[in-house]
Amino acid sequence: FQAILRNCDLPHIPQIEIPWDDVDRWMKIIFKLPPAKAVGPCGWSNDELRCLPRSCIVDLVWILKQVAFVGFSPNLMKAKTILLSKIPTPLSMHHARPITILSCLHRLFGKFVFRCVADIWKDHFPFPISGGLPGRGVKELAYAQKRMIEDAIRSNAVLGGYSLDLIKAFNTFARYPSAIIMHRLGIPWTLLRSWLHS
Numbered sequence: 001f002q003a004i005l006r007n008c009d010l011p012h013i014p015q016i017e018i019p020w021d022d023v024d025r026w027m028k029i030i031f032k033l034p035p036a037k038a039v040g041p042c043g044w045s046n047d048e049l050r051c052l053p054r055s056c057i058v059d060l061v062w063i064l065k066q067v068a069f070v071g072f073s074p075n076l077m078k079a080k081t082i083l084l085s086k087i088p089t090p091l092s093m094h095h096a097r098p099i100t101i102l103s104c105l106h107r108l109f110g111k112f113v114f115r116c117v118a119d120i121w122k123d124h125f126p127f128p129i130s131g132g133l134p135g136r137g138v139k140e141l142a143y144a145q146k147r148m149i150e151d152a153i154r155s156n157a158v159l160g161g162y163s164l165d166l167i168k169a170f171n172t173f174a175r176y177p178s179a180i181i182m183h184r185l186g187i188p189w190t191l192l193r194s195w196l197h198s
Contacts, residue, residue, distance in 0.1 A: 001177055001180070002180065005180065005181065005184065010181070010184060010185070011124045011125065011185065012184055013120065013121070013124050013184070013185050013186030014186060015186055015187075015188050016116065016117055016120050016186040016187060016188065017188075018068070018113060018116050018117075018188065018191065019116065020061065020064075020065040020068060021061065021065070023054065023057060023058055023061055025112070025115070025116075026057060026060075026061050026112060027054065027057055029108065029111050029112055029115060030049050030050060030052070030057065030108065031050060033046035033049060033050060033104075033108070033111075034046060035047055035050065037104075038082075038101045039101075039104070040101055040102055040103040040104040040105070040106070040107070041075070041076070041078040041079060041080055041101070041102070041103050042075075042076050042103035042104055042105045042106070044103075044104040044105055045104060046104055049104060049108065064105070064108075064109050064112075067109060067194065068109075068190070068191055068194055069190060069194055070194055070197065071193075071194035071195065071196075071197035071198035072103070072105075072106055072109075072194075072198040076103050076105060076106055077103070077106065077198055078103070079100050079101060079102050079103075080100070080101050081098050081099065081100045081101070082098070082099060082101065083096040083097070083098055083099075084096060084097055084098070084099045113191065114132065117186070117187060118132060118133050118134060119134065120186060121133055121185065121186075122134050122135065122136065124185075127144070128141070128144075175195075175196055176196065179192040179193075179195065179196055
């Protein structure tokens with residue numbers, strides 16, 4: 001696996017510095033959390049996080065910075081699954097769908113790390129790789145795809161493609177090989193080790 005990785009076209013990105021102590025950045029992410037979401041297994045809701053004064057967010061940032069080195073405890077890695085009704089009066093299981101509720105603190109931590117990493121990755125990855133990278137949303141990709149289709153129709157060229165959807169993708173990829181790839185893409189090994197231990 002590592003020999004294949006060394007010989008592929010994957011960009012080698014220098015280690016990304018995660019600005020753990022940037023309270024303003026944390027606050028910006030906290031205030032963008034969607035309101036009125038369910039309370040996570042951690043006991044926190046997005047609304048409660050959004051109400052915290054700066055002094056409490058400073059303390060929370062200090063705690064989450066420690067998590068970056070040791071990982072989340074099993075209690076904070078728990079999730080709960082509940083049924084969400086598809087119609088006002090459900091009459092059978094076909095009228096409901098399961099949703100999984102993760103720890104709000106874990107989601108906040110993940111959003112912070114991803115925002116920091118995505119700001120670097122956008123400068124190294126080719127345009128078709130999007131996945132939440134700044135300036136590469138679904139709308140931008142759709143416009144590029146429409147343009148390719150129009151150009152093919154205009155020039156009477158053949159154009160093909162495919163769509164790939166991985167079922168339970170995050171359960172499909174092994175963590176350690178994924179960590180090796182992410183390390184090559186600049187994520188610090190200390191953070192990856194805590195992810196592996198979570």
